[in-house]
Amino acid sequence: MSERDALLGDIAAMWREADPMPADLVDKVLVAIGGDNLDVEYELLHLVERSRELEGVRGLGDAYTVVFSSGPYSLLLRVGTHAAGRRRVDGWLSPPQSMTVKVTQQADTRYADADETGRFEFEWLPAGLSRFWLAFTDSAAEPDHPFATPAFEL
Amino acid sequence: MTVQKAADKSDEGSVWEVSARHFRRWRTGEHDALDELVRSLTPILWQVVRSYRLDRDQAEDVVQTTWLTLVRRHESIAEPQAVGAWLMTTARREAWRVAKLAERQAPMDDEILTARLPHHPGVDTEVIAADESDQLWHSVHKLSPRCQRLLRIIAFDDRPDYTSLAESLGMPIGSIGPTRGRCLAKLKDLLAAEGSSTHV
Structure with a gap:
């Protein structure tokens, strides 16, 4: 510490001001690590990309896609924002697996099923911080524990 | 926000202890x-992860992944004292992994530049302070990407694990110390040049 250059303190102050942590990041982390899921063994899906697209049909509002992946698996979520505070989610896992999909939010837990095409849908979910959990229903499928996304704003 | 900053500063030496x-x-x-x-x-x-030029969504994801990994693997940390270093190392490895995977580098600079665009002239002392921080900003951005990354990491993590740092910077362990010295010296030269640029 005694050797520490004063200039490094200035650099830290500069970055703190120029590129501050998002105001809600701590809350996102607390949602992600909170709850009763800590004992569950799961495979974490990583965010690959998040993109906005403009809906072709008028009146339906914006939609965007979020892609997560882990190993050979990719999870694509297409999120429609057709009503304030509500999100429609169409999901697709590739390569496909039949599975149960669980969405955990601050106040809610909701479920959907995907058949062997790997597709599922939530006609509407409340907007807000969410985590998706995928549990394969085919007992021969690998891995034998669920996948989970990080918490992200739906 | 101001309170947050003040706390960061006064805790700087002891944040690892806390x-x-x-x-x-x-x-x-x-x-x-x-x-x-x-x-x-x-x-x-956040600062350490962002030095790997990830966009904000990716950086948030890496920070979350780091904490999730801590919760699931904390038994592997023998000494509580090491938790800070363990988190920084885990975050840098994950940031490096995602950066290699995505190889998308463009958005960050624009975002930061936009954030800095409005400059409000104030009383004299504020003008001087703004000038100094502008000079630092410009000088830092004249450094090589590797120098920028190394200095940003070291500015927030004064005793990084050199093995993983070397790996994620793509340089031998032995050259981290000398490179750090060279980057700081270069920055001081650039700052001196900025200061005297009015004479040119």
């Missing part, structure tokens, strides 16, 4: 201590 205490308390069953650990180290993790 974190070790939170971690120890959490391990002995105090659930709230984990929240405090998250609050004290997430701002630093």
